Amino acid sequence: MLSRIFSCAVIGLDGVIVEVEVDTGPGLPKMVIVGLPDAAVQESRERVRSAVHNAGFDYPRRALTVNLAPASVRKEGPAYDLPIALGVLAATHQLDQSLLDESLVIGELSLDGSVRHVRGMLPMAATAREQNFKRVFVPSSDAAEAALIPDLEVIPVNSLTELVMHLRGEIHIETTHTIDPADVIEPILSDFSEIKGQEHAKRALEVAAAGGHNVLMIGPPGSGKTLLARALPSILPKMTIDEALDVTRIYSVADALPSDVPLLRARPFRAPHHTISHAGLVGGGHIPHPGEVSLAHRGVLFLDELPEFGQRVLEVMRQPIEDKMVTISRANGSLTFPANFELVGAMNPCPCGYYGDPQRACTCSDATVTKYQKRISGPLLDRIDIHIHVPRVEYEKLSSDRTGEPSCAIQKRVEAARECQRQRFKNPEGGFINGVACNADMRPAEVRLYCDLDETCRNLMKSASMQLQLSARAYHRVLKLARTIADLAGCEKITSTHLAEALQYRPRLLDNNA
Known part of the structure; x- marks a missing residue:
C-alpha cells in the first residue's frame, strides 16, 4: 500500500x-x-x-x-x-x-x-x-x-x-x-550609564545608531572599546514585530535560537573570534547556511582586534557592507541571506597597544606600527563612516560615583532621528523609496537631494577634501554623517557645525602620537 x-x-x-x-x-x-x-x-x-x-x-x-x-x-x-x-x-x-x-x-x-x-x-x-x-x-x-x-x-x-x-x-x-509577539519580553542589555568617561566615544556611537553608520574604535587595551560596543544595541531603535520575526527566522534556520526564547526581541550582537573563516563570517557550506553577518542582521557585528582577522576574511566583508545582503553561489544554485547590520570594529593602534599613549611608552618601531595598521585595506576603511580614538579612562572618572546618561534617554533621541529619516524616505505606496530606510543607506541620488550644502559648508568641504584626500565614497559618507547629526539636532538643513563634527570622524590612523 x-x-x-x-x-x-x-x-x-x-x-x-x-x-x-x-x-x-x-x-x-x-x-x-x-x-x-x-x-x-x-x-x-x-x-x-x-x-x-x-x-x-x-x-x-x-x-x-x-x-x-x-x-x-x-x-x-x-x-x-x-x-x-x-x-x-x-x-x-x-x-x-x-x-x-x-x-x-x-x-x-x-x-x-x-x-x-x-x-x-x-x-x-x-x-x-x-x-x-x-x-x-x-x-x-x-x-x-x-x-x-x-x-x-x-x-x-x-x-x-x-x-x-x-x-x-x-x-x-x-x-x-x-x-502574540508583542507579549515576548525584551531582555535587559548593557547600559551606557555603566560606562565611565568616554563621552566622545558615546556621542559617536549615538550618531552611528541614529543613522545606521559603521564604526571603528582605536585605543589602548582596557580603554572600554568592547564595553562600548556591547552597549550599542541598547540605544538602537526597538525592533518592530516584523523585524523581530525576520531575525528569529535566521536564528531558527541556523539552529542558534535559545530553547526558551521563541522570539528574539533584542537586537542581535555578534562578536566572532578573529580566527573565524570567511565561510563562517559570510555563510557557506555544501548546502549554504547563514554566517555571522546574517546572524547580526538588524543588529551589531562586532569585530574585536580587527587587524588580527585574516586578509581574505576582511575583504569578503566589503560586499555585504555595501549591499546589505550575501549571495552564496553553488553549482546547484545560489541563495541570498540578509545582512543589514552595523559594523563595529575595535583595534589597538599598534601590536603592543600603546602607540600615542601619554602614560605608557610604545615599544613598536614606526615600520611595525605602519605595517600593523595597513592590515586593514583602504577600501574597507573607506566603508566605515565613523573613526574614533578611545583613550584610557582617567582615574578621577573611574573612581567617581557619578553615572552616565542611561541608554533609554539616548535611545529616545536615536528613535526621534530615525523617525525623521523614515518620513523622509517613506514611499506613499508603502515601504521606502529605493529601499533606503536610514541615512547610511542613501545613494548618490538621495545624497544630492537631501544633503544640500550652503556656501559656507561647500567651502568647508572643499578644504577638507583636499586635506583629507577624500575619495568619492568618503565624500558622500561625510555628507550622510552630517545629515544624521542634523537629524539628531532636529535641523532641516546641514550647517557647518554638523559638517565639522562629521569631518572629525574621518580616519587618522597614523598620527595618534600627535
Missing part, C-alpha cells in the same frame, strides 16, 4: 513543502530512501525502525521505498523521521492516513520513539500557513516557535506513541495557543 504524508524542507530562509511517500512491496526487509537525501536523512532508516519497534508498533518485514518529493530539492537533516514513521504505519494499515489530511508533520525521532527538536521551525510553520495547511505536528520543544504564526493549529508532540494515540482519538493533545 502507498501512503502519503506532508513535511517541509528549508532552503535558505524559506520553506518548501515535501511529500513523503512510503510504499511497501515484496522483497527482503529493507528501506530505500530516494529524493536527494543527505546522510542524516539516509540514517532515518535506522532511527525509524527502532522508534517504531520501541513505540510498540509492528515494523513491516517487507521492502519499503520512501520517496521525498520534489526530487529536485536536496533534503537535509533529521526532520523527516516522524513523517516517515507515520508513513510506514499508514502503509501497513496501523494508522488511517486520512487523519493527517491538511496536516504537516515535522520532527526527529529518538530510538525510543520520543520526538526531538529540529531547526528551522519558524520558516516551516510560515510555509504551512502560506500553503493553506490547517495544522502542524511539531516537537513539543519547538511548539512555541511555531505558534508565532497566526491562524495555524500547532500540535506539540512528545513521542510517536502519543501522536498515534492522539490521531486515533485515544487521548487528546492540547493545541499550543498562538503567541
Whole structure:
C-alpha cells in the first residue's frame, strides 16, 4: 500500500513543502530512501525502525521505498523521521492516513520513539500557513516557535506513541495557543550609564545608531572599546514585530535560537573570534547556511582586534557592507541571506597597544606600527563612516560615583532621528523609496537631494577634501554623517557645525602620537 504524508524542507530562509511517500512491496526487509537525501536523512532508516519497534508498533518485514518529493530539492537533516514513521504505519494499515489530511508533520525521532527538536521551525510553520495547511505536528520543544504564526493549529508532540494515540482519538493533545509577539519580553542589555568617561566615544556611537553608520574604535587595551560596543544595541531603535520575526527566522534556520526564547526581541550582537573563516563570517557550506553577518542582521557585528582577522576574511566583508545582503553561489544554485547590520570594529593602534599613549611608552618601531595598521585595506576603511580614538579612562572618572546618561534617554533621541529619516524616505505606496530606510543607506541620488550644502559648508568641504584626500565614497559618507547629526539636532538643513563634527570622524590612523 502507498501512503502519503506532508513535511517541509528549508532552503535558505524559506520553506518548501515535501511529500513523503512510503510504499511497501515484496522483497527482503529493507528501506530505500530516494529524493536527494543527505546522510542524516539516509540514517532515518535506522532511527525509524527502532522508534517504531520501541513505540510498540509492528515494523513491516517487507521492502519499503520512501520517496521525498520534489526530487529536485536536496533534503537535509533529521526532520523527516516522524513523517516517515507515520508513513510506514499508514502503509501497513496501523494508522488511517486520512487523519493527517491538511496536516504537516515535522520532527526527529529518538530510538525510543520520543520526538526531538529540529531547526528551522519558524520558516516551516510560515510555509504551512502560506500553503493553506490547517495544522502542524511539531516537537513539543519547538511548539512555541511555531505558534508565532497566526491562524495555524500547532500540535506539540512528545513521542510517536502519543501522536498515534492522539490521531486515533485515544487521548487528546492540547493545541499550543498562538503567541502574540508583542507579549515576548525584551531582555535587559548593557547600559551606557555603566560606562565611565568616554563621552566622545558615546556621542559617536549615538550618531552611528541614529543613522545606521559603521564604526571603528582605536585605543589602548582596557580603554572600554568592547564595553562600548556591547552597549550599542541598547540605544538602537526597538525592533518592530516584523523585524523581530525576520531575525528569529535566521536564528531558527541556523539552529542558534535559545530553547526558551521563541522570539528574539533584542537586537542581535555578534562578536566572532578573529580566527573565524570567511565561510563562517559570510555563510557557506555544501548546502549554504547563514554566517555571522546574517546572524547580526538588524543588529551589531562586532569585530574585536580587527587587524588580527585574516586578509581574505576582511575583504569578503566589503560586499555585504555595501549591499546589505550575501549571495552564496553553488553549482546547484545560489541563495541570498540578509545582512543589514552595523559594523563595529575595535583595534589597538599598534601590536603592543600603546602607540600615542601619554602614560605608557610604545615599544613598536614606526615600520611595525605602519605595517600593523595597513592590515586593514583602504577600501574597507573607506566603508566605515565613523573613526574614533578611545583613550584610557582617567582615574578621577573611574573612581567617581557619578553615572552616565542611561541608554533609554539616548535611545529616545536615536528613535526621534530615525523617525525623521523614515518620513523622509517613506514611499506613499508603502515601504521606502529605493529601499533606503536610514541615512547610511542613501545613494548618490538621495545624497544630492537631501544633503544640500550652503556656501559656507561647500567651502568647508572643499578644504577638507583636499586635506583629507577624500575619495568619492568618503565624500558622500561625510555628507550622510552630517545629515544624521542634523537629524539628531532636529535641523532641516546641514550647517557647518554638523559638517565639522562629521569631518572629525574621518580616519587618522597614523598620527595618534600627535
